[in-house]
Amino acid sequence: MEQLTFDFIDNEIVPIPECSGLMAMSGYKTHKALADEMVREAKIWQKRNPGKDVMEIITPDWKEYINHKIKELC
Numbered sequence: 001m002e003q004l005t006f007d008f009i010d011n012e013i014v015p016i017p018e019c020s021g022l023m024a025m026s027g028y029k030t031h032k033a034l035a036d037e038m039v040r041e042a043k044i045w046q047k048r049n050p051g052k053d054v055m056e057i058i059t060p061d062w063k064e065y066i067n068h069k070i071k072e073l074c
């Protein structure tokens with residue numbers, strides 16, 4: 001089993017959500033690769049939909065992680 005990656009910012013730990021099922025369907029080899037793609041897609045959606053909240057389309061188990069990464073990248 002692969003070790004999940006943790007991101008540290010302001011002493012906050014935000015783990016990558018459990019994503020084994022998504023990995024099997026998507027073909028990504030690591031949890032980190034899948035998580036990076038989820039964040040990338042969320043940022044693209046934000047750019048294409050100005051004025052809308054990307055968190056409305058994110059599944060509950062991914063909201064905290066993606067919100068944290070988007071804030072970190074800004």
